[in-house]
Amino acid sequence: GPVLAARRLRARYGGFVALDGVDLDVPAGWVTAVVGPNGAGKSTLFHCLAGTLRPVRGRVLLDGRDITRLPAHARTRLGVARSFQELAVFPSLTVAENVRVGAEQGRVGDPGAVERALALFGLAGPVRELPAAGLPTGTLRRVELARAYAGDPRVLLLDEPAAGLDTAEVTALARILRALAADGTALLVVEHDLDLVAGLADVVHVMAAGRIVASGPPDRVLEAA
Ligand code: ADP
Ligand code: ADP
DSSP: OOSSEEEEEEEEEETEEEEEEEEEOTTOEEEEEOHHHHHHHHHHHHHHHSSOOOOEEEEEETTTTOOTTOOHHHHHTTTEEEOOOSOOOOSSSBBBHHHHHHHHHHSOOOOOOOHHHHHHHOOGGGGSSSSHHHOOOOHHHHHHHHHHTTTTTTTEEEEEEEEOOOHHHHHHHHHHHHHHHHHOEEEEEOOOOHHHHHHHOOOEEEEEEEEEEEOHHHHHEEEHO
16 A cells, blocks of 8 residues: 555635545655645645644545654654755754754664765765755755655655756756655655656646645646646
């Protein structure tokens, strides 16, 4: 079965229904993308999966286990890692120290995980000893992703990972994310940039008004969108 799954998720802000019965599978080895217009419910779904928003109905399953009531930090410990759309690195820590924090918050420890994450995201050189404050956006984005990956996650939830990146950086990022998926990690990407999704995702789910309204391979789904 899928690593992470949503079953009939319903979420509300007061009386407003933001998720209206969402079913989603996030399988190992695949990049799964969620796209859709502003207000469709993408962020709400993301927060329900990450554990930062409690759905009013439905379930979130990790390897078949019901984690709906587990808070975010407990999910991280079990292997649900996430990135932040607004970059959330610790500015006074170095690149390597930021990545180490991710390893400490994640699944119990493979001591090589920090070095592997630094190398994978191109951060193993002198940049590793620099404080995060003042680094360019593209580098900070890689620090953030390396931090999430250093926890040896089963599933990586990425909120608009291409935000603020130039075309070359987006291409490089897509290559790294494909490699993570090929290595067996389940990836879920919530993304506005349809060009990134087209080159990255194995399967695309289109959301509108709190529901998934279309699903399929990117060439089929994005041409209709
Ligand atoms: P997306 O990420 O696709 O832009 P969101 O999940 O952010 O969509 O929002 C879905 C709907 O829920 C939107 O109509 C939005 O205005 C509403 N919404 C989101 N967050 C809140 C909130 N904290 N309080 C009230 N309404 C919210
Ligand atoms: P995102 O781009 O991740 O969807 P937004 O810019 O839509 O984020 O929302 C930023 C913050 O504002 C979030 O915490 C969201 O919950 C909140 N928010 C979004 N829409 C509304 C709304 N209609 N009423 C109240 N809060 C909202």
